[in-house]
Amino acid sequence: MTKIYTSFKKFNPSICWVVVALFILNLFAQGLAEGGRWDLYEAVAMADRWGNGFGYSNGSMDFYKPSTPYFPGVAILALLFSPLGSYQIDALLFVASALVVFLFCMLYLVYKRSNGIWPLHIFLVFCIAVSHYLLSHWLSYAKEFKPDTISLVFFALGVFLYAKIESGLWRGLALAAAFAIALIFKQQIVAPEIGFLIASLFGVRPLRDKIANVFFVCAGIFSGLLIIFFVDGGFFYAIQSHAGRGFISINNDEHIKLLFEVFGILALGFIASGKAGFLTCCSRVYKNNLLFLPAIAWLIACLAGAMNVGGNIGNTAAGVVLFLPLIAFLFEKSKPVIIFALAFVLMISLVKNLTGSDWLHRAHNRVTMDAAISNFVSNIKPRSILISGSSYLAVRGAGIQRVSEIDTWAHIRLGVNRMKVLANGDALIRDLNPDVIVCVEKCQVFDRLYSFNPKKNGYREISMESEKGTGVLFVKRSWIDNLPEIGGDWDKSIR
Structure with a gap:
């Protein structure tokens, strides 16, 4: 012993x-x-703006830019x-x-x-x-x-x-x-x-x-x-x-x-x-x-x-x-x-x-999902996009002129500055009028909390559910007719 x-x-x-x-x-x-989800990606989005507008969102005046x-x-x-x-x-x-x-x-x-x-x-x-x-x-x-x-x-x-x-x-x-x-x-x-x-x-x-x-x-x-x-x-x-x-x-x-x-x-x-x-x-x-x-x-x-x-x-x-x-x-x-x-x-x-934990397969699926969304967004070349906090990596570097974030608006809406922003999610969609809406982890939580429903506001849903992960994109219906031919499954899912 x-x-x-x-x-x-x-x-x-x-x-x-x-x-x-x-x-x-x-x-x-x-x-x-x-992945880093919103905890990390919002900070990364701020870092990406270092040479051009580093800082937090001031609300509607900067279209609710991603901010930690x-x-x-x-x-x-x-x-x-x-x-x-x-x-x-x-x-x-x-x-x-x-x-x-x-x-x-x-x-x-x-x-x-x-x-x-x-x-x-x-x-x-x-x-x-x-x-x-x-x-x-x-x-x-x-x-x-x-x-x-x-x-x-x-x-x-x-x-x-x-x-x-x-x-x-x-x-x-x-x-x-x-x-x-x-x-x-x-x-x-x-x-x-x-x-x-x-x-x-x-x-x-x-x-x-x-x-x-x-x-x-x-x-x-x-x-x-x-x-x-x-x-x-x-x-x-x-x-x-x-x-x-x-x-x-x-x-x-x-x-x-x-x-x-x-x-x-x-x-x-x-x-x-x-x-x-x-x-x-x-x-x-x-x-x-x-x-x-x-x-x-x-x-x-x-x-x-x-x-x-x-x-x-x-x-x-x-x-x-x-x-x-x-x-x-x-x-x-x-x-x-x-x-x-x-x-x-x-x-x-x-x-x-x-x-x-099957972590390697899950990591591969996450990267594949982000890459698929990034490829789609890059192909259709939207001028403006509205994303969830966990979606920034999927649209990063796509050359979009205006990137807005639902979480940024929600953060302001919950506090004492709520009167300085729009009252609900549907009003946010109508005001920003983005060409594309992206939610890597789906948008249901925003609809439940803030009445955020793109389909009721003239958007076509493109589901990303597969073994590669879950996500959803919404493309403006009036904008679809003006899109160039993309080809492949993406074109079929839109048309």
């Missing part, structure tokens, strides 16, 4: 690193299969990756997957500064297990580059630098820079930054240091916001249009399930640490308020996002992420054999997911 236990300890690091590699590969494979509802960090990152050409999206999807593990590494640095005793490989396996089994809704967004993850990376980096660097100008500048960059990616990160500011005021540092902390944290937040204000449409679209949306209930099965799972893992932690160990862990959490208060603030911000119209369980799941180092305190007394068993189960689960 002793030899088996020793073997477990010896091979534990190797198995843990295999789990890490499989985890990243799983996220990347799923990302390739499903988040701050422009991912759009700027997409611009930096643009020299990769056709591999740009794949590279961004890989970065999105790798950033999840990189965030765990940043949280590990904070964990170690809080006197955590686990080595990195054990901490990573723990975070992967919690995320894989409890926070899958967060991972589903993270892999398509929803900016929560990269924003948290820079926030955690700022917290670590604050704890690592001695008091002085360099620490203040590093903190301000990290917090500013974090804010450039996601609006809600301002909540844990303010939480950090409050926590720093309760520390034992001299009054002079506390005043300096206030200055540099506020300077970071102000710098990040200033950049947003300088981006065209930044205040109108990325800040103001989020306000006044109303609320939805989070009293649903998904949230109740997540609540029970979180309490379940805390109960397991109580069992693993024992009563005395649990009280000690609670004391450690309280003393480490530089992470605890920001984690509370982040959770509140994410819950507010989930309750806001347009939010969902993914927002709430993301709100749990900053608690991972604190939850890890409860499990530090776990025996190495338990960690090995967890890593082994994870390895089997990840391999099963990867081999059973």
Whole structure:
């Protein structure tokens, strides 16, 4: 038995690193299969306008051009990756997957500064297990580059630098820079930054240091916001249009399930640490308020996002992420054999997911579908087009003079600026009068939410349903007669 236990300890690091590699590969494979969808493609659309009208939509005056509802960090990152050409999206999807593990590494640095005793490989396996089994809704967004993850990376980096660097100008500048960059990616990160500011005021540092902390944290937040204000449409679209949306209930099965799972893992932690160990862990959490208060603030911000119209369980799941180092305190007394068993189960689960997901075939179908739509649009040469948020890649580079997006209009319509846009989807179609409408993931959701029905407004539907994927195009009936001969199945489907 002793030899088996020793073997477990010896091979534990190797198995843990295999789990890490499989985890990243799983996220990347799923990302390739499903694509970046609107989370990434709207940012890419903004990046494509860098030399000609970079910025957010201002509504009807620019015909609702594709715009991300988040701050422009991912759009700027997409611009930096643009020299990769056709591999740009794949590279961004890989970065999105790798950033999840990189965030765990940043949280590990904070964990170690809080006197955590686990080595990195054990901490990573723990975070992967919690995320894989409890926070899958967060991972589903993270892999398509929803900016929560990269924003948290820079926030955690700022917290670590604050704890690592001695008091002085360099620490203040590093903190301000990290917090500013974090804010450039996601609006809600301002909540844990303010939480950090409050926590720093309760520390034992001299009054002079506390005043300096206030200055540099506020300077970071102000710098990040200033950049947003300088981006065209930044205040109108990325800040103001989020306000006044109303609320939805989070009293649903998904949230109740997540609540029970979180309490379940805390109960397991109580069992693993024992009563005395649990009280000690609670004391450690309280003393480490530089992470605890920001984690509370982040959770509140994410819950507010989930309750806001347009939010969902993914927002709430993301709100749990900053608690991972604190939850890890409860499990530090776990025996190495338990960690090995967890890593082994994870390895089997990840391999099963990867081999059973048919991701390569799905990725091929997605690319084929986008290429087919792109080919069709390029052949008929429309002057204007209206797309869903997930459809930009299918019409990118087709040389269309005016590209409008349904999601852009919907984003403005939901907030306080609703009176500045058209009342419903049918009115949007009539006002824009696009030659073609494209919905890679179909348009039914827009009809259900916004009374968006192209067929009632003089358009001919061309279904794209096949083993290659699902999608639909609508071509204006009055425009079909003036189209040139395309030939093949496309011509038959139109005529």
